[in-house]
Amino acid sequence: MTPSAPTPAYRRLSVEERRSQLLNAALTLFAHRTPEDVSLDDVAEAAGVSRPLVYRYFPGGKQQLYEAALRSAAEELQHCFDEPREGPLLPRLSRALDRYLTFVDEHDTGFSALLQGGSVVETSRTTAIVDGVRRAAAEHILSHLEVTDPGLRLRMTVRMWITAVEAASLIWLDEDKEPPVEELRDWLVEQFTAVLAVTAARDPQTAALAEKLAADG
């Protein structure tokens, strides 16, 4: 009950809060610098804590912290795909793309680093994190399209489009975020419809889907 010297603010955080604070500090740093240019001291400083405290939470050091930050970014990215299963399909895709592009915009450099894998850590593990996001994106799209047993041609079409969206995001960042994000979003949705139409000419399952999309508007 006797007032004592104020406990440093960081002592009051729970383990989960502290962990999340460190991850956020790391993400912000990784978002603006390559992983090679971020040190544990930088993370400690950004979070206003000591380096030993960072080590207590991430005994594996920078590698572990980087992976955890990627995983946390990947989770956040996957939330972009959460979209209620109601209403016309293309506007749902458009809204998901809106959230995705906002994420890209906010995390710019870190997003590039995440996708390009220019990383200090074992590549196959970071690749697995990114591949998990890609897979989740494809699954979301196919489930919104209500295709339970997608054939090879439809799956390839969706995955090729997802890769094209990634490429577009990276180029967009390189090009100082041009064209404007609304144009980019609409353009990507139009490309989705166009590549689906191409596949429809070769694949009855995709043809049925393209018809549904056209009737859906």
Add this chain to the structure above:
Amino acid sequence: MTPSAPTPAYRRLSVEERRSQLLNAALTLFAHRTPEDVSLDDVAEAAGVSRPLVYRYFPGGKQQLYEAALRSAAEELQHCFDEPREGPLLPRLSRALDRYLTFVDEHDTGFSALLQGGSVVETSRTTAIVDGVRRAAAEHILSHLEVTDPGLRLRMTVRMWITAVEAASLIWLDEDKEPPVEELRDWLVEQFTAVLAVTAARDPQTAALAEKLAADG
């Protein structure tokens, strides 16, 4: 002039020939195993030479050999894009894709490793090799299209398509080379036309090009 014990066959190769023989042996191995699973002993054995000889040519060991093999594969890949500048444009694209898909077919595992960067070496360097091939592909396409000053939307369209082709190649390998290669090739050409048409609606330069392509057939 006096006959002596026959010189081992490998002694007769020139430095360039020997180097190229070692690279070929390495490429063949990397084509069927991940870099992690290829040792310098394997390369020496495949080339029928001693391990010290491999080290004499690649003193940096596996890392240097792997990078040199990637570079050599990248060069070979770039030759796929060599196409005479005559005749209708889409058949040119189709022939280049044919050669590219033959390369993918022949190097399968090594091609995946090259693109996915699941590598033992510094990622940024192997990424640069792969990015060089991507850039070369985009430049070839734009030069065949005779666009000297491509705008952002056209450049993005071409680069997105190239990424989609890469994704298609990797999925194709994963899916036991289905659909048949001729179908995949035609499908990719059709996608090129389709995404160009989408961009044409937003970009006068691409619109002019799409018209040229349509008149070209």
